[in-house]
Amino acid sequence: MEEGTVEKTCTNFGMLAVCPGPSGCKFNSDRCAVTPLSSVCDSPMTSLSELLCNVKLSTTRSSKETCPLIEGQFSYMNGWSYGECGIVGGVHCARGVELVSGVEKPFFAFCTHT
Secondary structure: OOOOHHHHHHHHOOEEEEOOOOOOOOOOOOOEEOOOOOOOOOOOOHHHHHHHHOOOOOOOOEOOOOOHHHOOEEEOOOOOOOOOEEEEOOEEEEEHHHOOOOOOOOOEEOEEEO
């Protein structure tokens, strides 16, 4: 999942990509929206994981803690050399450029209403 895939998917459904971090995060851009869930710049799925599963994700890529409710979910990451950041197989911030969404293993975009 290359950089911009989440933003394009969200736009196609009349939504905006959720920015990975608060205002000033180096991975934000004008192509995403800062929301209350945009709280940890280098760990964009942390707030959602805490909200849905009461699990705080580590800022390292591999963590023993995982949130199955967001498995396959990807966040927009402007300028990250590995594409979009997602939760895949328990790996937090799985490198999107190494993965392809498909029928058997679909991935999802983290979006918000405009």
